[in-house]
Amino acid sequence: MTSSPRTSRPATARLAYRSVNPATGEVMAEFPTATDDEIRRALSAADEAFRAWRRRPIEERAVVVARVGHLFEERSEELAAIVTAEMGKPIAEARDEVAFCAEIFGYFAEQGPALAADQEITASGGGRAVIQRRPVGVLLGIMPWNYPYYQVARFAAPNLVAGNTIVLKHAESCPRSALALQQLMDDAGIPAGAYLNVFASHEAVADIIADPRVAGVSLTGSERAGAKVAEIAGRNLKKVVLELGGSDPYIVLDADDVVASAASAFATRMGNTGQACNSNKRMIVTAGIYDEFVAELTRQARALTPGDPAAGTPGTYGPLSSRAAAEGVAAQIRDAVAAGATLHAGGTLADGPGAYLAPAVLTGVTPAMAAYREELFGPVAVVYRVDSDEEALALANDTPYGLGGAVFSTDPARARKVAEELESGMANVNAAEAEGAGMPFGGVKRSGYGRELGPLGMDEFVNKRLLYVSD
Template sequence: MAKYRVLNPATGEIVETFDVATDAEIEQTLAAADAAYRDWRDRSVQERAAAVKRVAELFIERKDELARLIALEMGKSLAESADEVDFAASIIDYYAVYGPGLITDQEIPSTIPGKATIEHLPVGALLGVMPWNFPYYQVARFAAPNLVLGNTIVLKHADICARSALAVQAIMEEAGIPVGGYQNVFASHDQIATMIADPRVQGVSLTGSERAGAIIGAQAGQHLKKCVLELGGIDPMVVLDADDVAGVAKAAWDFRVYNGGQVCNSNKRMIVMDDIYDEFVAELRRLADGLVPGDQLDLGEGQFVPMSSRAAAETVNAQVQKAVAAGATLEAGGVLSDGPGAYFSPAVLTGVPRDSESYREEIFGPVATVYRVYSDEEALELANDCDLGLGGSVFSTDEARAARVASRLEVGMTHVNTIAAEAAELPFGGVKRSGFGREMGPVGIGEFANRRLSFVAK
């Protein structure tokens, strides 16, 4: 059975297929992960960090090759693919450099005579279930901190990212991660459940849809396993005022169509004050007009990339058409290409009725949805009227005003005068139905740590 495959979304051509693992291979993977853990955890944190540091170096050394792999697999441009390799390398390097300091023992005061210390210890083999939209970045933020901590990794990647998934394992092993310490596995859904149930697996991290998160979270809970879930987002971008409305609109557009609009924390709801709304929408319309499909491996000016698959493009097209049927206005773009290619032209959508199904749906594609509001309170009420709570941003020339509104957003990450601050040292994660747990930054390394109390009486 060949489920995993590389398929060029620009053409629909299947480039290569890969067999799903057998149950015997899954057992071998788990045995190897457990055996490697017992060696890896006993090495010094400096030795583990040195190997992880080498992983980051190899990412940079092979940037062009790695970028081309994911551009072909999921359709992002070569330039954006190279940026992702750089970002992934920066996360891996961050934990190699700062990770040891983040997990040093911490002595705490005690009312009982003695020395009380909080230790940060590994727990065992972990399962990661990763998405296709950022094939390296998603892996880096899960694997790097846990490898430094002393855990081992079994990585089930998306079924369209087979080549890049294998490339990451090869780099890990070349860098000095022991065989079994980081393993890619082409697992089925049933095999994922088997691995979560297995006592050798001590935790699971998933980045994906609400539906996938509910399934994985239930399986983890049934077997009393810790899990981290980073799920969807319909992040608000609130624009209260601007000296340069066109400039803010351009920033909004660029972020919304980045990676084909397939970004969890993209600014999927642009909430704009009435007095600048018309100018803001006019600029978005101008930016959307005249774009044509392009080759992600050789993208030209005025061209847009395919989405990750024809099915993904068709889903976004259906969502836009449903919104229009409910009363929304398609201001520009929104054309699904003919043929097998996964092209959907970046779109501007306004007037989505708040009582419609469309208002509650995440559109995981290049669609800028804009809402008109008349006060800060109305903007805030609309921003929080959402089941998801990943991130959000507020723009104003009055920083204090923007900060007051941002402080009341029901999200895991707030931003003032920037859409999304993203760096290796900044934690990432959400609340509500966007999941729980954090990755990256100083807290990301603690999600799968045994924060053990060590007490020595005096």
């Protein structure tokens, strides 16, 4: 439903779905946005599929969903190569992303029936009361480019098991990844219409949300996109899950081996070339180890050279998702330095069409600078010096975001005391994150609301119905 001739609402160059290799600037494929007629047919097909899919026993749905996970494993190399070419993810990380998707689909296939089972509660005045979890209908997923498979997996897997059907609007920059997912779902036996990729325009998204056949929408993306989607959904009384930006604190209170601690922090920050919502964008380090910590970060950054993300050569870094993205982060760095911040390494753009930005280490960022409040979505380690645990906590919470956070110390009780006070949806002690299909993911404040993955991921788009049977 994404490549037929246009019959209405023409696609624009800005909204056309284009697959561009960010390492070279090469346009690999381009697709028009879906027409109004194509979208109407997609919604009708998803609604019709829901009527049958919801009636199949959840155990049967789980078997089909399990096959999706198996196909992720079987097609690992093919899928990884697509995402590396399309958004520049280093090939080893692309393989890891595919493997995580297999885990997610496997988790919900195995655990979903129990997570959605009837829950008996005490009935006042006798009788029997049960909370039932029933599917709600067609769901719209609006997904980003930074994890083209994983973001879809954590939305689609629990909801397909629950009995909902999916209309998926992927990012305009990763159409090949979107089509590979559609093929995988089809080959796994997801019924026709139960998972549908649609290359919808931004304008069409508003119409889809407003359509009475759509029961809810999940978006992972920017604050601006989240606010617009939530406004439209609210006007139409639709349930929303939002996973938006983040500026996660990464607090290091002390360390036996400062060099190793800094190297670990840098490796975490470089994951996906710094393009992760829950990356450690603000490193908060106590004064006693700060200088050595910054020196090691600087050494790590300077040691890297640009490389082909498909080659996986040690000691290299890949491109950002696009030249425009790299230019945007470079501009943020320049603005911070112009306002008085110190750039210890990197921050320079490579010549040519590639989206290479040298990994940067930035200190001296103050509340008067835009970089203090903004999310730096790229390979930039921003480091703050603090003199106490209390100062570290105050700085950590001085942000409009509240996705995740981590606290490190040789004394776990000390680290936990600080972590308990983080204003975030996820808090970690002596670990950058708690990654796993069973670990709920989501934030508070301007990082959004709702949860994905784990037991909570099964509960977002279900009707938690009370069934009461009187004596």
